Amino acid sequence: MVPSxxxxxxxxxxxxxxxxxxxxxxxxxxxxxxxxxxxxxxxxGPWDVLIDQLDQAFAQNAIGDITTSRDGCFWCAIYPRRSPERSGLHWVYVGCASIIAPVYTVYRVQFEYGERRIFRQLDLEPPATEPAVTMARLMESAMDLSLLPPDIANHPAPVFVGWKSPPKTTLFHALFTSEPDNLP
Incomplete structure (x- = not known):
C-alpha cells in the first residue's frame, strides 16, 4: 500500500x-x-534476489545493478544487447526501489546507439509492455513494494535533491533520483 x-x-x-x-x-x-x-x-536482501530474477527473465539482455548511494533508491536497468547490427534507437528499462519509502517505479530512457550512446528521450510512465510489466511484477513480489502512482510521483516536494531545488523538486526525485536519465 502506498503511504499517503x-x-x-x-x-x-x-x-x-x-x-x-x-x-x-x-x-x-x-x-x-x-x-x-x-x-x-x-x-x-531482496534486492539481490530481484537482480537474479531479472537476469533469468531477461537472459537475452544485459541487466545492470546501477545503484549509487547518492540517491534514495536501489536502481537496476535492462539494457539491449549491443552489436554493430543493433545500432539505432533503443529503450533502456529502469527499475527503482526506494530505500526510504515502501514504493518503486519503472520507467524507460531512449538512447541512440552507434559509435557512442546518445540520450534521446525520457518516459517516466512507460507503456504496459514488456519488459516493463515483468520488471514491475518482479519488483512487487521480490521487494514487497507498491508502485508509486504518477500523480503522486509528480507532486512537488519542498526539498533539495542533488541539483533539483523547490519548486522543481518532485516526490519522484526525493524517493528515487534527481537524474533519471543519467545511466551508466
Whole structure:
C-alpha cells in the first residue's frame, strides 16, 4: 500500500534538506540517508534476489545493478544487447526501489546507439509492455513494494535533491533520483 501524500512528504523532508546550505556541508538529513545506505548495503536482501530474477527473465539482455548511494533508491536497468547490427534507437528499462519509502517505479530512457550512446528521450510512465510489466511484477513480489502512482510521483516536494531545488523538486526525485536519465 502506498503511504499517503502527507507521509511521503514527511519522509522526503526526513532524508533531504529543506534549505540550501551555502557552505555545502552535508546536512543532518544527508547523514541520515548515508546511515540508512550503510545499513542497506551491509545486509544481503531482496534486492539481490530481484537482480537474479531479472537476469533469468531477461537472459537475452544485459541487466545492470546501477545503484549509487547518492540517491534514495536501489536502481537496476535492462539494457539491449549491443552489436554493430543493433545500432539505432533503443529503450533502456529502469527499475527503482526506494530505500526510504515502501514504493518503486519503472520507467524507460531512449538512447541512440552507434559509435557512442546518445540520450534521446525520457518516459517516466512507460507503456504496459514488456519488459516493463515483468520488471514491475518482479519488483512487487521480490521487494514487497507498491508502485508509486504518477500523480503522486509528480507532486512537488519542498526539498533539495542533488541539483533539483523547490519548486522543481518532485516526490519522484526525493524517493528515487534527481537524474533519471543519467545511466551508466
Amino acid at each position: 501524500l502527507e507521509k511521503l512528504l514527511e519522509i522526503a523532508r526526513t532524508y533531504w534538506p529543506s534549505e540550501e546550505d551555502p557552505n555545502q556541508e552535508p546536512s543532518p538529513e544527508a547523514h541520515l540517508l548515508h546511515a540508512l545506505w550503510r545499513k542497506k548495503l551491509a545486509e544481503p
